[in-house]
Amino acid sequence: MNNFEEYCTKFVQSVGNKEGAVSPAVINSASFAYGTPEIAEGIFEGSVKKPLYSRMGNPTTAKLESIMAEMDGGVAAVATSSGMGATTLACMSLLASGDEIISIGGLFGGTYALFSETLTRFGVKTNFFDVDDFNEIEDSINENTKIIFLESVGNPNMKLPDIKRIAQIANEAGIILILDNTITPLCISPLSLGADISVYSTTKIISGNSSALGGCAVFRAVNDGDDKLKSPRYSFMSKFIKGAGKMALFANAKKRALRDFGMSANANASYQTMLGLETLPLRLSRITDSVETIALALDEAGLNINHPCLKSHPHNERYLNDFKNGCGTLFTIDMESKEKAFEFLNNTKLATLTANIGDNRTLALHMASTIYRDFDEDIRKFLGISDGLIRVSIGLENPKDIINDFIQASK
Numbered sequence: 001m002n003n004f005e006e007y008c009t010k011f012v013q014s015v016g017n018k019e020g021a022v023s024p025a026v027i028n029s030a031s032f033a034y035g036t037p038e039i040a041e042g043i044f045e046g047s048v049k050k051p052l053y054s055r056m057g058n059p060t061t062a063k064l065e066s067i068m069a070e071m072d073g074g075v076a077a078v079a080t081s082s083g084m085g086a087t088t089l090a091c092m093s094l095l096a097s098g099d100e101i102i103s104i105g106g107l108f109g110g111t112y113a114l115f116s117e118t119l120t121r122f123g124v125k126t127n128f129f130d131v132d133d134f135n136e137i138e139d140s141i142n143e144n145t146k147i148i149f150l151e152s153v154g155n156p157n158m159k160l161p162d163i164k165r166i167a168q169i170a171n172e173a174g175i176i177l178i179l180d181n182t183i184t185p186l187c188i189s190p191l192s193l194g195a196d197i198s199v200y201s202t203t204k205i206i207s208g209n210s211s212a213l214g215g216c217a218v219f220r221a222v223n224d225g226d227d228k229l230k231s232p233r234y235s236f237m238s239k240f241i242k243g244a245g246k247m248a249l250f251a252n253a254k255k256r257a258l259r260d261f262g263m264s265a266n267a268n269a270s271y272q273t274m275l276g277l278e279t280l281p282l283r284l285s286r287i288t289d290s291v292e293t294i295a296l297a298l299d300e301a302g303l304n305i306n307h308p309c310l311k312s313h314p315h316n317e318r319y320l321n322d323f324k325n326g327c328g329t330l331f332t333i334d335m336e337s338k339e340k341a342f343e344f345l346n347n348t349k350l351a352t353l354t355a356n357i358g359d360n361r362t363l364a365l366h367m368a369s370t371i372y373r374d375f376d377e378d379i380r381k382f383l384g385i386s387d388g389l390i391r392v393s394i395g396l397e398n399p400k401d402i403i404n405d406f407i408q409a410s411k
Contacts (some may be wrong), residue, residue: 004186007071013279014067014239015274026271027059027162047241053372056259062265064274068216072181072198073191077249078258079214079270083182083201084110085263086215090178090197091147092139093257094234097123099386102175105131105161106154106384109371111180115149116379122244124165131161131315134169134247141173146233148177152184154369155357156391157384158306160315160323167194171174174228183328185283185359189219202273203328204358212272214265217253221246283360283396288326290399297403303410307331329358329395335388335407341366344390347409350402357393362402364392 016022032051034040042048042282044298051059061079069077080086088385091101091114103115103126103272115126127140131154148170150161163179170177179190182201190198201204222229222241229248236256237248244251258264295307308327319327335341345353353366355371365371367389372380380386394402 004285007186007281010070011067011277014070015063015278024060024063024271024274026267028267030054050207051082054267055262055264058265058267058270061265061270064265064270064277065216067274067277068200069218071185072189072218073227074198074218075246077216077218078250078253079216079265079273080258080263081215081265081269082213083199083203083215084114086199086201086217087111087178087180088114088261089253089263090217091119091149091256092261093253094146094176095119095122096236098144100122100142100144101126101382102137102140102145102148103128104133104137104148104150104166105129106151106157106159108151108155108180108182109375109383111151112147112375112379112383131159134162134165137166138169138173141169141175143233145173145175146197148175149180150177151180151182151272152188153188153330154224154384155183156330156332156389158308158313158327158330158332159384160308160318160327162318163188163190163193163195163322170194170196173227174226174231174233176234183330184323184326186281186287187323187325187327191218196220202276203356205284205287206280206358207273207276208280208358208360210354210356210359211277212269212276214269214273215263219247219249219253221241222248231347284326286396287329287394290397290402291326291329291331292395293399294402294406297399298333298406301403301407301410303406304334304336306334329393331391331392331394333392334386335390335410336386337388338366338369341388341390344406344409347411348405349409350397350405352390357391357395361395362393362397363395364390367391 043050065077125192151341177195178197179195181190181198182204198218200216202216240248240252260299292309295305299305308315351362354363367385372385
């Protein structure tokens, strides 16, 4: 089903060097010497393209950022210390007290907490909607709305958004659209579908081996002519557009978020992430194929599986039409109760119990007692968290082995 061959060449050729050390250099220095005050002045004003300070950018990280920007067809990218760092950077660079966010679909627990708890303390309101609440989404847009945020695949409710339709709503209303593409790099191309910013937890499938904590935000180019960023809604962008042109979204994120909040990427993590990128197309292709095979087999075996490849899933048609390269590493199993879920997890011999996803090995976790334990019943219901829900992230193992292991664990 999946065809990521073009990325195999692109990533391997982009990460490695043709002269000198083949592997990317790791520049661990926190600070950089400017040599002369004239060069220092130029670096700070932007006319001299040399490192300023590692909080604002590092040569190793800059190489990762260039590859990530090219991957999504963006004009530039900012790598961060975590996936939540990337989401926070993208959002906080655009928000002020009194602004509003529209959040659509299932939502990772950390993002929901950021929107519903942390940002409210700074006067930012978030309105939450299901992926198909198109009329309600349009009706909720007002003069204070600055961001529409959605995940490419609901984590963990496995609902699929109509990304093109939501992008059309955002663009017609002149609202910035941020798409969390953590689960589906290469499978989905957010900027080509109409998003303005794509965000990632690179800790997940991009790195793939649980060794490198990181995130990344990728930005589209600002148009020379008409552009929604030139409207009064985003009046603060005018100085960045004047100074940085098509790079304005990137420059805004660097100055209004990275500089002041300091969610900067670590050089060693950036290096490890690039090593993961080299094999991402191969790993993702195998895993997304395995997810379908395993989900279908377990569904046939009588387990309560939630994945859009199943004909019973409400977004199966959307999956077949819009997600031809799969929808990532996840599916869920509902064991009906916490006790049965714990019994299953204690019986599985292959799944690693952890809060991570997108690893080279198969991972599993009971949702209600861990990531979503602090949310009340109504919120868990909205986010699709039932008492017996187990989130599974499939790895590189032989799918037959996972199928057999999960069937025996369920008995």
